[in-house]
Amino acid sequence: MDRYDAPESTPRQSAASGLRDYFIGATPLQKRLESIRKQASVLPTPPRRKILQCSRLQEDVDPQKVAFLLHKQWTLYSLTPLYKFSYTNLKEYSRLLSAFIAAEKQKGLAVEVGDDFSIKVIFSALLGMKGTERDPEALLVQILSKSQLPPQNREGKVLWTGWFCCIFGDSLLETVSEDFTCLPLFLANGAESNTAIIGTWFQKTFDCYFSPLAINAFNLSWMAAMWTACKMDHYVATTEFFWSVPCSPQSLDISYAIHPEDAKALWDSVHKTSGEVTQEEVDLFMDCLYSHFHRHFKIHLSATRLVRVSTSVASAHTDGKIKILCHKYLIGVLAYLTELAIFQIE
């Protein structure tokens, strides 16, 4: 058994898992697999989270741009890290993407890059839209139509908007090398055909992968609890839940609206740990709502499926649609969505 002890100098290299032999436990792939194992073996989400707070970094954000992001319905996607993306090339990306869109729209007709098209694509960074200093800058992509008006009012109508962000994405950032830019959460507003074209371009150019990000009932309950817990100066909307009962021929929807202050009062009564929201509190909060409903209507809501939650902070649908209403908690909402997106891509 001599050879077992004999030192050898050439380590094996191989494509898929051999790297494990190559660097001792430190490769991103290695870390990634370990985190997956952990995820698969314990509960899918950590049982406690911080109550949403305003991030200090958010103060740098251009208020006009933030206003632009609020009160719009966004479709959510998760996105794997972008390969060789560079913030210094945004202008060039605009040129290439607009040519790509023009070529896609008129299938078969070639277009010159940099030509004057009827649309304009603008890439810009949303400075300050991040959770920590380590998070990469958020990225905004807009498609404007060029109107026929003279140049001075040529601002054009926004046809499509999409933005990419990463808020408190440490767990993902740790597992990739510097060739990658992690913007795991993508939000789109506009025709899906445009989303498809732009997504395809990103996938081809930066070798990334978009997947629709659905929000399951479990996470919707968490959102309901966390958003109810937010301190608000004034409420702009009632707190409302939608449950869906799968039955034929048409599914039955149950809407349950509560005055936001009542909801907050209920939350305060179940909330114990300061600064944190725990799984037990979320469960208790939802159970209280269920039992209240059962007392009045004799329907067990826990047997149905929660499909939508809307509060004064934001509203979310299980299909992966979100509308953010409150400027103050924007970062907090995005942080949770980033967490869900990272969970999906891992």
Place this chain on the structure above:
Amino acid sequence: MLPQKRVKNSQAPDRTSQVRNTLQTSLSAWKVKQKPSDSKINWKQNSPVEAHEHVDDTLQVAVEYFEKGPIKTSRSKDKILEKHLETVENVAWKNGLAPEAIDILLNVALSGRFGNAVNTRLLKCMIPTTLISEGSVVKAVSWLCVGKCSGNTKVLFYRWLVAMFDFIDHKEQINLLYGFFFASLQDDALCPYVCHLLYLLTKKDNVKPFRVRKLLDLQAKMGMQPHLQALLSLYKFFAPALISVSLPARKKIYFKNSKDLWDSAVLAVRLRNHGHFSEPLKLTLSPADLRPLKRKWNSHSVIPGLKSGSYAKGCGKKEMSLSDCLSCNRSLPLEQLQSFPQLLQNIHCLELPSQMGSVLNNSLLLHYMNCVTDESLLLRLYHWLSQTLQEECIWYKVNDYEHGEEFTNFLDTIIRAECFLQEGFYSCEAFLYKSIPLWDGFCCRSQFLQLVSWIPFSSFSEVKPLLFDHLAQLFFTSTIYFKCSVLQSLKELLQNWLLGLSMDVYMKPTTSSPLETTLGGSMNSVSTLIHYVGWLSTTALRLESNSTFLLHFILDFYEKVCDIYINHDLPLVVLFPPGIFYSSLLSLDTSVLNQLCYIIHRYHKNLVAAKKNELLQKAKSEFSFSSKTCEQFNHYLKTMVGCLWTSKPFEKGIYIDPKILEKTGILKYKNSLNIVHHPSLLSYAASFVLQESPEERTVNMSSIQGKKWSCYLDYLFSEGLQGLKFFIRSSIHHSSVP
């Protein structure tokens, strides 16, 4: 030309040299050559060589005739012309023309010395024997500028050039004429054919902004023309930062087939060239462009098409640095990568795909992946594969079984790649963990289980709760066929792990593995796997009431296990649990007993080898076989010998109180399990006895004793019971014949 060709087709070079003479010395050479043909009166004798020479000579005359130009005074002009034309046509379509003949005739056809009809006929028969020299083409092109030939002739020439493109010996000088060809696009009649030629000719250097603009102008003038689309898409491939085009999904034919005139001729030339003529590399329109858009945008085709990644690299920088420029010119686009030697030559300057997922369909790139050290490539593949598996997985979505076949094919592709690499992907491992809780055990079963067998080596106790606990639930509640499939894939998993480990042991110090810091740790993981399978098997045997079919799969697994020490040079011997041993020993099936004997024999060998090694290097050995293993083995061995050979069952090895045995009421229990009376061998014994004394009416098994016993043994061995043979030869001393 390769030597073999020279032998086969000896006339061709001869003729070439002859014609070469004519080029140099003009007519004198022809005359010398003509003389023997004059004297050949007897060509009708049909000597093939001479007939051939005659044809050769008439061809020479014909070529000479065309070279000199029409004889204006002659009245029989048309007749002679017709005769010579026919000669040329016959030879050309039969054997093809030598490069020199083509050179001369091409000149004639394009110089306009004869009428249009003659030019057309000549062009149509410009069929090479093997090759066309580049110089001839360049000369021919120069005639196009003089304006002596008609539009039709030009069109025919371009069609000919496209059809024969592959047979031109070099293309460098022709490429220098790129600008000239490009200018010919202006001519509406020529445009489709010139486009096709340019499509074949274009290199990266030829793609210039002014040409892009010109093509776009043409497109604006002529609208969407398939030939222009093809050329434009090629330009886009070379210069994605200049131009963008997206081809319509359904279109497949971009060029009218220029070859149709010469279809049979081209085929014939190809056959002649077979083996010593590599086809020039051609860019084809990427399949991803042609594939129809299916379903949603995200999944128009599961695996992306192969495309060089110059897109992401080059874009964003208007001015490239000098080094970029140099490396760009030298780098090889993936689309052109076609052979393994080419991969080796260009491995340092390969343009990697823009989407790593495309490597799955390309075995050359899998080779590359196998030795790559750049981790970002692996990460890209990891992300893509993980997400695609998740998106496409049909049991994630309720009632989405319409894409089942597609997903199955996708998994098959992955498995092929894993087999090719002899290595599992991390993404697949993660996919198994995530998806097994939702798996019904039915959908894509074969693929799923194959993926299990490619799980990269890791600590079994870590993987068990993530995968095997779920798998066990399905295992116990499914049919016997499912159980057998699972055992089969666990056998393959074990084999893959063992192969990997025995490689690692040779290749590197034992301490560098991050998960298992020592060889002992690795062995521990393997032995946990084996014990786990032992537990599964024992329980399954009970559930399936000792099914022979199941037992075969179990023993197959242990056939791998028993030989680990010798076959893989790994210090591990794990025995099977008693449940399996006794079920096999008491099986009614001969082949099970035979397999058991073989396995015991191999265990014996492995243990002896291990023991020997241990004695040799007692101090060094970091792994010692537990004495328990040896004890247990001896127990099994004694039981087997007691049952099969010495007819003293239940005394040594397994012990059963004789009083209990008496209660069963069987009197002769002692020899009822020996090789004569063992239920699985009884039929052999019976036919042996019948063979010995065919007239006997009652078969007396007890007669097999003494000398007959050895004869019976030989009979058993001759019936193919090799396992039994090995077992008896190695474990039993022949003096002990009962």
